Amino acid sequence: MNKNEIKIFSPATVANVSCGYDVLGFCLDTIGDEMVVRKTDRKGIYITKIEGYDLPLDATKNVAGVSALAMIADAKPNFGFEIEIYKNIKPGSGIGSSSASASGSVFAINELLGRPYNKTQVTDFAMKGEALASGSEHADNLAPGIFGGFTLVRSTSPLEVLQLPTPKDVYATIIHPQIEIKTSDARAILPKTFPLKDAITQWANLGSFVHALHTSDYELLKRSLQDVIVEPHRSQLIPHFAEVKLAALAHGALGASISGAGPSIFALSKGIENAKNVEKAMRNVYSKTSIAFETYVSKINTEGIREI
Ligand SMILES: Nc1ncnc2c1ncn2[C@@H]1O[C@H](COP(=O)(O)OP(=O)(O)O)[C@@H](O)[C@H]1O
Ligand SMILES: N[C@@H](CCOP(=O)(O)O)C(=O)O
Secondary structure, three states: OOOOEEEEEEEEEEEOOOOOOOOEEEEEEEEEEEEEEEEEOOOOEEEEEEEOOOOOOOOOOOHHHHHHHHHHHHHOOOOEEEEEEEOOOOOOOOOOHHHHHHHHHHHHHHHHOOOOOOHHHHHHHHHHHHHHHHOOOOOOOHHHHHHOOEEEEEEEOOEEEEEEOOOOOEEEEEEEEOOOOOHHHHHHOOOOOOOHHHHHHHHHHHHHHHHHHHHOOHHHHHHHOOOOOOHHHHHHHOOOHHHHHHHHHHOOOOEEEEOOOOOOEEEEEEOHHHHHHHHHHHHHHHHOOOOOEEEEEEEOOOOOOEEO
8 A cells, every 4th residue: 555645854965076067965963854745635736844945835946846747747647746845955055955856756656656657767757857947857855865875876867877886985075055057057168168188087987986986996086086077167256266176185085176166165074073173264264254154964875765
């Protein structure tokens, strides 16, 4: 017997991970949204409550509604769904706020339907919602949220997601300056073409990063966490980016870069003590400014979205 209601935790995620623009991502554990989804007699998708941030209740204007509508257009159930969203992830944060909603609704509906879709198909529906926020279909936040751990999106059409291993001692530190950068704006500022020599550097680093995850080679992980394509352009949108990155590296981070489209900055470290030292160092930089900020230290969440 399928359930009528489900409550889920939909975690924040870090996309790009320095060397993997639009393809690489990982899942966080200490911050995420909660959602309640229930079956209702009236057909369609109804967002009945949003707490935390001011977002549209209209299902066609909310990423959670758009992905859910795509799923029910395919599944054609003879009932509908009500969605309540309890947002903790600020929209425009760079830690996958829109992705958590777009993937959370379809994860929950799939559960209530008795899991007719596999994780790749769920991600595909979620991409329809994510496209509303960013202006293009990308799955580098959605895939780690739905699959858990580190993921690589080999292709979005057709969608192919590779689940990568998570070395057991890797922790993430995030600093989120409380300014908003819309993903669509941060995408629009990127050049359309790049020098071949930069592309070579980037794909060498991406390949090495994936190899480092498979072999738990922390030194290689460190050398691979470089972004010569996107970071030089987007870092200009983030106040004190260079200082935060330098501070993180000086206090033991394996690497640091922009989380998603920013303004959040992430670092990866070996061991939770290093990750906490990095958090302190990042906080020190922003404490000297008038910009409000939040920080998080998190293990890599290998489960992804979960029922609570
Ligand atoms: N359920 C939702 N959660 C978050 N943002 C949403 C939602 N529905 C629509 N949006 C819109 O998506 C944009 C935020 O997405 P985006 O710029 O990708 O930020 P983030 O990096 O935090 O995902 C905002 O314009 C917001 O109004
Ligand atoms: N690859 C995308 C990722 C956007 O992530 P978000 O968390 O900022 O929505 C991009 O870099 O544009």
